[in-house]
Amino acid sequence: MLVHLSRHLRPTTRKPVVCDIAKGFNTWALAIRNAASFPYKALRLYAQMHRQSVPFDSFSVLFTLKSCARLQNLRITSHLHSHLIKLGFSAHVHVATCLLNVYVVLSFDDASLLFDEMPERNTVTWNTMISGCSRLGDVNKARALFEEMPLKDLTSWSAIVTAYINNGFLDQGLLLFREMMMDGRLKPDQVILGSVLTGCARMGSRGLLVGKSVHGFVVKNGWKVNVKFGSFLVDMYAKCGFFKSACWVFELMPERGVLSWTALICGAAQHGFTQETLTLFNMMQETGVRPNEVTFTGVLNACAQMGLVEEGRKYFNMIKEHGLEPRIQHFGCMVDLFGRAGLLDEAYEVIKSMKFKPNIIVWGSFLLACKEYKQYDMAESVMEQVLREIEPKNNRGFYTQIWELYRLNGKWDDVEWLRKLLLKQHGEKTCGLSDGMDGIHVSSDNS
Structure with missing residues (x-):
């Protein structure tokens, strides 16, 4: 061969x-x-x-x-x-x-x-398979392999904890980490603690207690925090709503890279610190650190929240100036920015200019703006395309939003058609939808 x-x-x-x-x-x-x-x-x-x-x-x-x-x-x-x-x-x-x-x-x-x-x-073999299962989203298979292992090292625990956290099973991931710590035979390193901090950040305020415990453990053991781990700490505090703590950790970092700057910028944007977001971005550029795609997502989110249309245009154009290609999240931010400002024609032009297929977030932002500014005809002009691209099975809330737009525009045949479609897909869960004509909730027996 x-x-x-x-x-x-x-x-x-x-x-x-x-x-x-x-x-x-x-x-x-x-x-x-x-x-x-x-x-x-x-x-x-x-x-x-x-x-x-x-x-x-x-x-x-x-x-x-x-x-x-x-x-x-x-x-x-x-x-x-x-x-x-x-x-x-x-x-x-x-x-x-x-x-x-x-x-x-x-x-x-x-x-x-x-x-x-x-x-x-060997242990590396088992760990490789666990990470492979995690990449495919098969957490149950990863856990089965983990339990079957004759000998588990720190990398094994890190692999299974990361598998749960990366696939959205945050509580289970933290429980496993707690189990390892209570066992006492293995001492965590910055790799597994970084995964734990990622989980804490995604949990928001619920993850703060664990995140602070991890930080305390690092301080107590006198560890020298590297740039990557410091960025995890900044990200955790920022996304849990403790922006001052995030800034404090950031200031103490001897070296700051794009990950730490981006964590602080995105955390500020997430919690409505719009002006701070833009100030941090300018400081980042002054220090010579080049932003990445995630950095621009945070900046554009801040512009959308504050209605800074011209600034948003400038930062969007800046993406290519830094040798990057705009991704779907950047286009989504621009649709949100123009939509909130009532510039629905421009928002739709952004959607048409995308190289990607618009996702539920992009269409949702556009339709929400149509509802806010009572542009029902404009919403209806894209409805056929939206219904063709977004399946109702796992997007009941989105379809309910479309149903509401039909109702507000007086499209009663479409209201009834969509109500029946949701009833077929979700059964009793749709019985709260009103037919919109007499204020009486339609029963779920479809009689």
């Missing part, structure tokens, strides 16, 4: 790397390791070893796999895997774990097959 690799190699004008076979395969392994940043170069060396019948060792194999992981090419990975089986390396735990790391990103089904066939598994 190795001969097929040549089909994937890009043509190059560079001279081929020639290694002296007399020096032995350790020299080849070193050459492949030195080519780590150039996957195709590593592949050429690997293929050259095969052609010249140089004996492979685990180091040359591992360095090739790690280098080729950058390609994220399932076909090349499969060919390498087939060749390694022939060479007898597939049972080598470190080689198999390295393959697993590639497969969990490219094909989780293949990763699962490899995992099941492995005669020996």
Whole structure:
């Protein structure tokens, strides 16, 4: 199967790397390791070893796999895997774990097959599978693997806690972290504590107590806080509504990067500190720190809240000036900004100019503005497109908003049609919708 690799190699004008076979395969392994940043170069060396019948060792194999992981090419990975089986390396735990790391990103089904066939598994192997399940959103599978592990290290706990938090199961993630702490055999590091702080930030004020405990633990143990962890602290305090505490932590940080600035800016915007948001953004630029896409989301949110139309235009245009591409959240902020200001034609032009398919947040902002400014005909002009793109099954609140617009515009046939659609999808939960003509709630028996 190795001969097929040549089909994937890009043509190059560079001279081929020639290694002296007399020096032995350790020299080849070193050459492949030195080519780590150039996957195709590593592949050429690997293929050259095969052609010249140089004996492979685990180091040359591992360095090739790690280098080729950058390609994220399932076909090349499969060919390498087939060749390694022939060479007898597939049972080598470190080689198999390295393959697993590639497969969990490219094909989780293949990763699962490899995992099941492995005669020996180490802690890294289990942790890799847990992280893979987390990436797919399968928290139950991740938990089952975690419970099955014969030995759990700190990375294992970090992987499962992060799995719960990243998939929105915040309470369960924090409970697991508390379980680890009460067990007492493992001392947390800044990686798992960063995941915990992320969960606390998403919980808002409910997560403040745990977040403050984490901060206290770090201070008590005299840890030197790095930029990334400091940014987690700033983000947690800001999103939990303790903006002064966020500023205090921010001021104490010896070094501040884009993550810490963005955490403070977005926290300020989230809690209505609009002027502070724009002031912080200007300070950030003065210090030479380049904003990222998330930074601009916070700034544009602040402009929308305060009705700063011209400033919003300026900051939106600034996204491309910084070498970034506007994302759907930036367009959504502009729709919200123009909608709140009553500039509905401009809001709709923004939607039409998007390269992305508008999501429920974008359409919701636009329709809310139509309702606020009583532009029912404009809302109705996009209703067919909205109903075609947004499914009613999991968006009852959004469809109720559309139903309300039909009612306010006196479109009674559409009111009744949409009421029946919601009744079919959600049953008894829609019985509170009135037909809008006599103020009497329509019963759910559809009689």
